[in-house]
Amino acid sequence: MALHSFRAKRVFIVFIFLMVVQAIVAALLVGVILMQKSEGGGLGTGGSPTGFMSARGAADFMSRTTSILATIFVVLSIVLAALATSAGGGRTIDTSLKRDVAPVQAPVDPLAPAAGQAAPQPAPQAT
Numbered sequence: 001m002a003l004h005s006f007r008a009k010r011v012f013i014v015f016i017f018l019m020v021v022q023a024i025v026a027a028l029l030v031g032v033i034l035m036q037k038s039e040g041g042g043l044g045t046g047g048s049p050t051g052f053m054s055a056r057g058a059a060d061f062m063s064r065t066t067s068i069l070a071t072i073f074v075v076l077s078i079v080l081a082a083l084a085t086s087a088g089g090g091r092t093i094d095t096s097l098k099r100d101v102a103p104v105q106a107p108v109d110p111l112a113p114a115a116g117q118a119a120p121q122p123a124p125q126a127t
Helices: 001-034 055-086
Strands: none
Touching: 001 055
């Protein structure tokens, strides 16, 4: 029993750590996407026309960084999903909120005659 508790605690700590890393990667991914220069103007900043951080070099760097961060994000999502299912609690259905409910009666027809009354006669048809 103690071994199971230790393993569960360790999985929980790894899960929390990966969740924090996932949040940081998501924030970085949003930042890198917003810094990219888009056709509509974007939030990108210009650079010197030559060298590594030229417009073309910065675009390549930003695209590569976006691809890497997106891949890390997807891999972390899959790992977190696997950890969540493997460390899941019991596989039983919680019946603590189960209530005894009276059986449902058939709906009452509002056009039907009341109990003990005769059905109304149809109106005569004009010829």
